[in-house]
Amino acid sequence: xxxxxxxxxxxxxxxxxxxxxxxxxxxxxxxxxxxxxxxxxxxxxxxxxxxxxxxxxxxxxxxxxxxxxxxxxxxxxxxxxxxxxxxxxxxxxxxxxxxxxxxxxxxxxxxxxxxxxxxxxxxxxxxxxxxxxxxxxxxxxxxxxxxxxxxxxxxxxxxxxxxxxxxxxxxxxxxxxxxxxxxxxxxxxxxxxxxxxxxxxxxxxxxxxxxxxxxxxxxxxxxxxxxxxxxxxxxxxxxxxxxxxxxxxxxxxxxxxxxxxxxxxxxxxxxxxxxxxxxxxxxxxxxxxxxxxxxxxxxxxxxxxxxxxxxxxxxxxxxxxxxxxxxxxxxxxxxxxxxxxxxxxxxxxxxxxxxxxxxxxxxxxxxxxxxxxxxxxxxxxxxxxxxxxxxxxxxxxxxxxxxxxxxxxxxxxxxxxxxxxxxxxxxxxxxxxxxxxxxxxxxxxxxxxxxxxxxxxxxxxxxxxxxxxxxxxxxxxxxxxxxxxxxxxxxxxxxxxxxxxxxxxxxxxxxxxxxxxxxxxxxxxxxxxxxxxxxxxxxxxxxxxxxxxxxxxxxxxxxxxxxxxxxxxxxxxxxxxxxxxxxxxxxxxxxxxxxxxxxxxxxxxxxxxxxxxxxxxx
Amino acid sequence: xxxxxxxxxxxxxxxxxxxxxxxxxxxxxxxxxxxxxxxxxxxxxxxxxxxxxxxxxxxxxxxxxxxxxxxxxxxxxxxxxxxxxxxxxxxxxxxxxxxxxxxxxxxxxxxxxxxxxxxxxxxxxxxxxxxxxxxxxxxxxxxxxxxxxxxxxxxxxxxxxxxxxxxxxxxxxxxxxxxxxxxxxxxxxxxxxxxxxxxxxxxxxxxxxxxxxxxxxxxxxxxxxxxxxxxxxxxxxxxxxxxxxxxxxxxxxxxxxxxxxxxxxxx
Numbered sequence: 001x002x003x004x005x006x007x008x009x010x011x012x013x014x015x016x017x018x019x020x021x022x023x024x025x026x027x028x029x030x031x032x033x034x035x036x037x038x039x040x041x042x043x044x045x046x047x048x049x050x051x052x053x054x055x056x057x058x059x060x061x062x063x064x065x066x067x068x069x070x071x072x073x074x075x076x077x078x079x080x081x082x083x084x085x086x087x088x089x090x091x092x093x094x095x096x097x098x099x100x101x102x103x104x105x106x107x108x109x110x111x112x113x114x115x116x117x118x119x120x121x122x123x124x125x126x127x128x129x130x131x132x133x134x135x136x137x138x139x140x141x142x143x144x145x146x147x148x149x150x151x152x153x154x155x156x157x158x159x160x161x162x163x164x165x166x167x168x169x170x171x172x173x174x175x176x177x178x179x180x181x182x183x184x185x186x187x188x189x190x191x192x193x194x195x196x197x198x199x200x201x202x203x204x205x206x207x208x209x210x211x212x213x214x215x216x217x218x219x220x221x222x223x224x225x226x227x228x229x230x231x232x233x234x235x236x237x238x239x240x241x242x243x244x245x246x247x248x249x250x251x252x253x254x255x256x257x258x259x260x261x262x263x264x265x266x267x268x269x270x271x272x273x274x275x276x277x278x279x280x281x282x283x284x285x286x287x288x289x290x291x292x293x294x295x296x297x298x299x300x301x302x303x304x305x306x307x308x309x310x311x312x313x314x315x316x317x318x319x320x321x322x323x324x325x326x327x328x329x330x331x332x333x334x335x336x337x338x339x340x341x342x343x344x345x346x347x348x349x350x351x352x353x354x355x356x357x358x359x360x361x362x363x364x365x366x367x368x369x370x371x372x373x374x375x376x377x378x379x380x381x382x383x384x385x386x387x388x389x390x391x392x393x394x395x396x397x398x399x400x401x402x403x404x405x406x407x408x409x410x411x412x413x414x415x416x417x418x419x420x421x422x423x424x425x426x427x428x429x430x431x432x433x434x435x436x437x438x439x440x441x442x443x444x445x446x447x448x449x450x451x452x453x454x455x456x457x458x459x460x461x462x463x464x465x466x467x468x469x470x471x472x473x474x475x476x477x478x479x480x481x482x483x484x485x486x487x488x489x490x491x492x493x494x495x496x497x498x499x500x501x502x503x504x505x506x507x508x509x510x511x512x513x514x515x516x517x518x519x520x521x522x523x524x525x526x527x528x529x530x531x532x533x534x535x536x537x538x539x540x541x542x543x544x545x546x547x548x549x550x551x552x553x554x555x556x557x558x559x560x561x562x563x564x565x566x567x568x569x570x571x572x573x574x575x576x577x578x579x580x581x582x583x584x585x586x587x588x589x590x591x592x593x594x595x596x597x598x599x600x601x602x603x604x605x606x607x608x609x610x611x612x613x614x615x616x617x618x
Numbered sequence: 619x620x621x622x623x624x625x626x627x628x629x630x631x632x633x634x635x636x637x638x639x640x641x642x643x644x645x646x647x648x649x650x651x652x653x654x655x656x657x658x659x660x661x662x663x664x665x666x667x668x669x670x671x672x673x674x675x676x677x678x679x680x681x682x683x684x685x686x687x688x689x690x691x692x693x694x695x696x697x698x699x700x701x702x703x704x705x706x707x708x709x710x711x712x713x714x715x716x717x718x719x720x721x722x723x724x725x726x727x728x729x730x731x732x733x734x735x736x737x738x739x740x741x742x743x744x745x746x747x748x749x750x751x752x753x754x755x756x757x758x759x760x761x762x763x764x765x766x767x768x769x770x771x772x773x774x775x776x777x778x779x780x781x782x783x784x785x786x787x788x789x790x791x792x793x794x795x796x797x798x799x800x801x802x803x804x805x806x807x808x809x810x811x812x813x814x815x816x817x818x819x820x821x822x823x824x825x826x827x828x829x830x831x832x833x834x835x836x837x838x839x840x841x842x843x844x845x846x847x848x849x850x851x852x853x854x855x856x857x858x859x860x861x862x863x864x865x866x867x868x869x870x871x872x873x874x875x876x877x878x879x880x881x882x883x884x885x
Contacts, residue, residue: 011824013823013824013827059823059827065698066655066694066698067694067697068655068694069655094650094652094653095653159653162694165694166690166693166694169693169694169697170690170693170837172834172835172838175697175826175827175830176697177697177698177701177821177823177826178697178698179698179701179821180701180821180823197821197823200820200821201820211817211820213820213822216822216823216824218823336636526636529632529634529635531634534817535820614632614634614635614655615635615655616653616654616655617653
C-alpha cells in the first residue's frame with residue numbers, strides 16, 4: 001500500500017488565548033484570568049471571537065505528561081504568590097512549610113580533589129576567622145538581606161503546580177492540556193497568530209510514519225509564551241523577530257536535585273534552609289530545604305562559567321551529598337525522586353521583546369529570574385499575574401491584543417513593578433564570575449550592598465567560548481597522553497569521560513548503597529521514572545554532525561543529566577536516546593562549538609518534545 | 619444497528635511510581651496516594667480506545683466513560699485522556715485506591731449507569747477492564763453486569779467485530795495462548811477487555827475541546843460515592859515481591875554476566 005501520510009491534512013482550530021507551557025508564570029496568568037472571565041452574575045468578561053456566544057476560549061498546552069512534572073525545590077519570599085492567595089494556608093499544599101531557619105555554609109574540601117585557586121584558599125582562611133565551624137563546614141555569621149528568605153516558605157514546584165492547576169481547571173473556564181508539545185509559533189511578519197503543535201506518528205527524524213498526524217495549528221488572538229528558561233517556542237520567536245540590542249542569554253546553570261526521605265531521627269526541622277558554597281568545586285552551589293514529614297529537597301547548581309569540559313552534575317551531586325556537613329543528616333536516607341532543569345541566569349540581560357502584535361512573554365524565558373536574590377519562581381508568578389491584569393483590562397475595554405495595547409498595559413505594569421526594580425538592580429550581580437569565583441562573590445556582594453550601583457566589570461562570554469580543552473583543564477594533574485588513552489577507552493565502551501577522569505583526578509568512587517547513592521541509570525529508573533511517548537521526533541538534534549565528529553570535548557555527553565546523549569562506540573556523532581531524556585535543556589548550552597550561522601547558539605538544537613520525568617514531588 | 623457503549627474505568631497511580639502500602643485510619647492505603655501522579659487504569663484504557671474505535675465505525679453510536687475516583691484527580695487525568703477519543707463523562711466522587719469491596723464499587727457504578735439520560739439498554743455494550751492495576755479483584759464488571767441484568771458476559775476480550783447480520787464476533791483469551799471465539803446475537807452484553815488490538819490514539823486537540831463540554835459539568839455534578847470495605851479485615855498488604863541487588867562489577871565479560879543472570883532466574 002502506498003504511504004498516504006504526506007497527504008494527511010494539517011487541521012486547525014481557533015481559540016481566543018493560547019498559552020505555551022504550564023509553569024508558575026502561566027499558572028499565575030490562568031489563576032487571575034479565570035477569576036475574571038465570568039462575573040458573579042455569570043456574565044462573561046468579553047465575547048469569544050473564536051466561538052461567538054461563549055466566554056473567551058483559553059487553552060494552555062504543556063509539553064510534559066502531567067501538569068505537575070516541573071522540577072524545582074523552592075525557597076521563596078513568595079510575595080507575588082501571597083498576593084494572589086491572601087489566605088494562603090501552606091498546610092493545604094503537600095511538601096510546603098514556612099522558613100524556620102536559614103544558613104549559608106561554606107563547605108571545606110574533605111577529599112583534597114577540589115580545585116581551589118590561591119584566592120579561594122585565602123578567602124577560606126579569612127572566613128575561618130569569623131565563621132562557626134561544624135563538620136568541615138563554616139556557617140557564615142550572617143546572611144545578606146538581598147539573599148535572605150526569612151519571611152518566606154519552602155515548597156515543591158510539582159506539588160504547588162498540582163495544587164494551583166486543580167483550582168485553575170476546576171473553574172471550568174480554562175483548559176490545560178498536558179502531553180502536548182508545541183513545535184513553533186505561527187508568525188506573520190512580526191505578528192504571532194498562534195502556535196503549531198508537534199507532529200505525531202513520525203520517526204526520529206520527524207518523517208511521517210505509522211499513524212501520522214500533523215501537529216494542529218492553533219490560531220489565537222493572543223499567544224502567551226511561558227515555556228520556560230530554554231523554551232523552544234520562545235527561542236524560535238527570538239530568531240524570527242530578533243531580540244533587543246545588547247540582550248543575550250549567555251548565563252546558564254543546570255540545577256540537579258533529589259527529593260529525599262531523611263533517615264529516621266534526623267534532627268533537621270521543617271522549614272530549614274541551607275545554602276552551600278565552596279564544594280565540590282568552588283563554582284558549584286548547593287541547597288537543602290526541609291519539608292514536613294521528614295522529607296527534604298536538595299541539590300546543586302552547575303553554572304556555565306564553571307570552565308570544565310567534564311561538568312557532570314550527577315557525580316558532583318553525589319560528592320556534595322557525602323560532604324560530612326550534609327552526610328550526617330542524609331546517611332541512611334532514601335531517594336524518592338530526582339530531576340534536573342536548566343536555569344536561564346541572564347535575568348534582565350536576557351529579556352526578549354516582551355510583547356508584539358498577538359503575543360506576550362512571561363516567566364523565566366522573559367528574563368524575570370533574579371540572580372542576586374537567587375529567586376525565580378515568585379518573579380515568574382508575578383509576571384503572569386501582571387499579564388492577566390493587562391489582558392483583563394484590554395478585554396473589558398474591547399481592545400485588540402496589539403503590540404501598542406500590550407505595551408500600555410502589560411509592559412507598563414511590569415516596568416513599574418518590584419520585579420523590574422529588583423532585576424535591574426541585579427543586572428550585573430554575577431558578572432564577576434566571568435573572571436573567577438572570588439571575583440564573583442565580591443561582585444555579588446558589591447551589587448547587593450550598593451543596590452546595583454557597583455559590580456565587578458567584565459565581558460560576558462558565550463558559553464562555548466569558555467570551554468577549555470580537556471588537556472588544558474587537567475594541565476598539571478593528568479598528562480595529555482593519559483587523557484587520550486582514557487578518551488579512546490571510554491569511546492570504545494560508549495561511555496562518558498567524566499567518571500574516569502574524575503576518579504583519576506582524585507575523586508573517590510561513589511560507594512553505592514542502592515537507596516540514596518545509586519548509579520545514574522538507577523536514578524532515572526528510581527527517581528526520575530523517565531518515559532517517552534512513542535510517535536514523536538527526536539527533540540535533541542546535532543545541527544552540523546560533521547562538527548560533532550571532530551569534537552574532542554563532547555561536553556554534551558558529560559553534562560547530559562539523563563545520560564540520554566552518549567558516546568557512539570563506532571565513533572562519529574554522539575547518540576541520543578529520547579527514552580532517557582529528562583528535558584533539562586543542558587545540552588543546549590553545554591556544547592563547545594558555535595552554531596554554523598548564529599554565534600549566540602551552539603551546535604546542539606533543543607526542541608519541544610514529549611515525555612521526560614514522571615514525578616510530582618520535584 | 620448502533621451501540622450505546624458504557625466504559626467503566628477509573629484511575630490508578632502512575633505505574634512508574636514507587637508504591638508503599640501503609641495502614642491509615644480507614645485501613646490499608648498507599649503512602650502519599652493523593653500526591654502520586656495518576657493515570658487512567660491501563661486495562662480501562664484499552665476498553666475505552668476499543669469502544670471509541672467501535673463507535674467511530676458504527677454510525678450513531680455513542681460512548682460514555684463512567685469513572686469512580688477522587689474528583690480532583692479525575693479532572694487532572696481527564697486532561698490527558700480527553701484528547702484521545704470522544705466520550706461523555708459520568709463522575710462518581712469517591713476513593714479509587716483499590717482497598718474497596720468490589721460489590722460496593724459495582725453497586726455505585728450500576729446505579730450511575732441506570733441514571734444515564736438517553737441510554738438504551740437494548741443497544742448497551744458494557745465495557746471495562748478485565749483486570750485492574752489498582753489491586754482490583756477482577757470481579758467488578760461481572761457484578762455490574764449482573765446488577766443491570768445483563769447475562770451475556772465475556773472476560774479477557776481482545777477483539778470484538780460486528781458482523782453483517784447484526785451479530786458480533788468476540789475473541790476471549792484462554793489458557794495457553796488460545797482464544798475462544800463466540801458469537802453474540804445482539805446487545806446488551808458485558809465485555810471485560812484484556813489488551814485489545816489498538817495502540818493508544820494520538821492527542822487530538824479538537825477531540826479534547828469537544829470532550830471538555832461534558833467533562834467540567836460532569837465533574838461539577840459528581841455524585842459522592844463513599845465506597846469502602848466495611849466488615850473486611852485485611853490480614854496483610856504487600857507489594858508484589860521485587861528483588862533489587864545492586865552490585866558494581868568491572869571487567870566481567872558479557873557472557874559471564876548473562877550466565878549469572880540466568881542462574882539467578884533459575885534460583
